[in-house]
Amino acid sequence: MSGDTTAASPSRKETMHAAATPTDAPLFTRLARWVASDDLVIPDAARAVARLAILDTVGTTIGARTSPDFDQVAPFIDEVEPDGRSALIGRRGSASVSDAAFVNSFSAHLLDFDDSQGDMAGHPTAVIFPAVLAVAERFGGPIGDVVDAYAVGVEAAARLGRILNPDHYDLGWHPSATIGVFGAAAATARLLGLDAERTQASLSLAAAFSSGIKASFGTSAKPLQVGRAAASGVQATLLARAGATGRENAFEHAQGYARVFERKDPAVMPVADAIEGLGVEWALLHPGIIIKQYPCCGSTHSAIESAAALGPLACDEIEEVLIRLHPKRRGHVDRPNPASELDAKFSVQYTVGRALRSGTVTLTDFADAAHRSDEAVAMLAKTVVADIDAPDTSVADRYVASVTVRTTDGRTLQRTTPVASGREPGRMLPAEKIIAKFDNCVQPHLDAARSAALRDLILSDDARLARDLVRLTLPE
Numbered sequence: 001m002s003g004d005t006t007a008a009s010p011s012r013k014e015t016m017h018a019a020a021t022p023t024d025a026p027l028f029t030r031l032a033r034w035v036a037s038d039d040l041v042i043p044d045a046a047r048a049v050a051r052l053a054i055l056d057t058v059g060t061t062i063g064a065r066t067s068p069d070f071d072q073v074a075p076f077i078d079e080v081e082p083d084g085r086s087a088l089i090g091r092r093g094s095a096s097v098s099d100a101a102f103v104n105s106f107s108a109h110l111l112d113f114d115d116s117q118g119d120m121a122g123h124p125t126a127v128i129f130p131a132v133l134a135v136a137e138r139f140g141g142p143i144g145d146v147v148d149a150y151a152v153g154v155e156a157a158a159r160l161g162r163i164l165n166p167d168h169y170d171l172g173w174h175p176s177a178t179i180g181v182f183g184a185a186a187a188t189a190r191l192l193g194l195d196a197e198r199t200q201a202s203l204s205l206a207a208a209f210s211s212g213i214k215a216s217f218g219t220s221a222k223p224l225q226v227g228r229a230a231a232s233g234v235q236a237t238l239l240a241r242a243g244a245t246g247r248e249n250a251f252e253h254a255q256g257y258a259r260v261f262e263r264k265d266p267a268v269m270p271v272a273d274a275i276e277g278l279g280v281e282w283a284l285l286h287p288g289i290i291i292k293q294y295p296c297c298g299s300t301h302s303a304i305e306s307a308a309a310l311g312p313l314a315c316d317e318i319e320e321v322l323i324r325l326h327p328k329r330r331g332h333v334d335r336p337n338p339a340s341e342l343d344a345k346f347s348v349q350y351t352v353g354r355a356l357r358s359g360t361v362t363l364t365d366f367a368d369a370a371h372r373s374d375e376a377v378a379m380l381a382k383t384v385v386a387d388i389d390a391p392d393t394s395v396a397d398r399y400v401a402s403v404t405v406r407t408t409d410g411r412t413l414q415r416t417t418p419v420a421s422g423r424e425p426g427r428m429l430p431a432e433k434i435i436a437k438f439d440n441c442v443q444p445h446l447d448a449a450r451s452a453a454l455r456d457l458i459l460s461d462d463a464r465l466a467r468d469l470v471r472l473t474l475p476e
Contacts, residue, residue, distance in 0.1 A: 026249040027271055028207075031159070032200035034278045035152055035186045042151050046284040050151045052434050053115050053289045055458045057108050057125040062090040062473055063441030064110040066363060069220050069342070073103045073227070086134045087470045090445065097138040098231040098238070101184070104130035106227030109176070110220075111363065112345045113295035113441070117154065118287040118425060120161035120179050121169045123226065125289070127180030128153040131230040132187045135237070136466035141191055143469060144462030151284060153187025156203075158283030159274040166398075167262055169214075170328065174222070177212025177229040178261065184233020194241060204246025205236035207257045217297070217332050218343040287425035291434050294361040296345040299329040301420035302401035303348050307355035310405055310413045315357065315375050317407050323352055324388035324402040334385045344371040352403060353379030399423060446475055 034040065042050075064070055077093040078085070086100035087093075095103055108114050108126035117124045132149045135141070141149075161168075161179050169175055185206035189199040209232035212225040240246075251257045251266060258266035294304055303323050325333070325348065335347035344350045344366055353376060354365045370376060391397045402416040422429035435455065442451050454472040457464060 026200075027251045027266075027274060028200050028203040029196075029248050030275050031156060031186070031278075032189075032203055033196045034275075035156060035190050036194060036196040036199045037279075040152070040279055042148055043282065043285075046151055046282040047147055049284045049289055049428065050147050050154070051459050052428070052431055053125045053154075053284075053291070054129050054147065054150060055438050055455060056291050056434050057114050057129050058089065058454070058458060058469075058473065059438035059441035060111055060113040060126075061104060061108040061130075062445050063113065063363065064107045065090055065445055066367065067110050067341075069110060069223075070107065072220055072224070073106050076103055084138075086138045087467065089130070089133075089470060090473045092474065097134045098234040100134040100137070101131045101234045102227040102231035104134065104227075105230035106223045109223040109226040111295050111366075112222075112297060112342075113292055113363070115292060116290045116298050117158055117161070117283065118290070119158040119165070119283055120175055120183075121165045122161070122174065122176030122180060124154045124157050124176075124180060124183055125150070126226055127176060127230045127233070128157065128183040128187050130227075131184035131233045132191055133466055133470070134230075135188045135191055135234060137470055139192070141466050142462060143457065143464055143466060145191055146466050146469075147462070149187040149191035151282075152190045153183035153185075154289075155278070155283050156186035157183030159278070162273045163270050164262060166328075167264070171262070172214050173261060174212035174214050174216060174225060177225045178210045180226065181206045181210050181229040181233050181236070184230050185236040188234055188237040189240070192237060192241060194237065198240045200248060201240035201245050202237045204248065204250040205239055205244060206233055207250040208246060209233075209236060210257070210261070214332060218335070218338075218340070218346040220342065222342075285426070288428050290423050291429040291437070293420070293422060293429070293433075293437075294351070295363050295366065296351050296361060297333055298420075298423070299325070299333045299399070300346075300348045300351045301423065302399050302417040303352050303403055304355045304361055305420045306401055306403040306415040306417045307352045308359045309415045309417075310403060311356040311359050313356050313405065313407070315378050317409070318356065318379070318382055319406040319408050321349075321352060321356065321379070321383040322402075322404040322406075323348055323383065323385045324404075325385065326390050326392070326398040326400055327387045328392065328398045329401075330385060330387060336380055336383070336385070338371045341366045341369070341371065347371070347380075348385060348401075349380050349383040350376060353383060356403075356405065446473075450476065 076099045085094035089104045114126040136146045185202040189202045216222040333348040338344035338347040390400045399419045405413040
């Protein structure tokens, strides 16, 4: 569905009531009242993290121009830029507001280099930021409002992820899409000033629109379903703004989200975790946003870090490589013969081989059929993957990885990484590394002056409009 609606909606102040929301009220009703509250204050520390996450995602979106899959969404783009349309990040042309969210979100996630978040067990910014940006760009919102709405959307998605995961993830749902859609709906509802009733409708519609499966990993269906989540979040809000409705108890209903997506009675789920501490504790700060150092699946990163510490080693120095992973991570990265560049991003065998050889993994390792080079094929043949004996009391436990190398001269080299740098709760990558990553992603596409102007706008400007940000992503 394309196209926009501009029907007026009551203001928050016209519909907010003094009485507190009952603790037995439906989950979406309680969450919506917080999203729509006039008293909601985002701490400076959370806003600073939000800006860095947005910077990182703008960088990965622009950087995706190097991908051979970049133009898969071309049918959704018009070459002209008429009034009432939204411009695109790093692309000429325009789209409807929901299609702009779709295209930008697809591009943001295409390299699998965008951030993730532990509670959500997925990629929040690639879904939420493009949704907010498209709406703000279409309706004239300033950067400061984009940052605040994004922060609210991340919090909503993280809170729902906290009660759904890890079971939701383990069942095969792709939380970036299936939970990210709620973040996009909450963020855009906040941006447009929807009242609590209309925000609840947006969340309930998002439940109806939610989809995405982990079987898509390693194919373009993965970034496409992330893009669809961003578009669905926008559509949910615009439809709710125009008067569309959804059940208040769409989460708890006998045939609602919890039972369908979790196969559980919502009465036994920790629903209070989605509400308790809202506005006081912020998921942006703890467990925080995880900025990727490597442009591939996050489940490979601890193994990459272990391998990087053992290298550099030439292929002919290596007799055998043994990688041990948590079985819950091994399931989607144990890919001994990656079939494509996207598939290689989910192959722990391939990514570890590259890290052993050069000490890191970069975008060039997934270009020009590098996974089919003679050296890569030889390394894959020497690599074995097995389970590691590790606890499973939290999602964080699942990121431990061990790499053992037997060399041709008889040595045994071994390294275990409990969690890769930047993934430990509350310990985001330093700002200077995030900025350096942004610069590296955009350097092939923007000159230094334009890159600096875009960086400064995202990190420090509240007053300029979202459309100014979009314009700076295009080369002159």
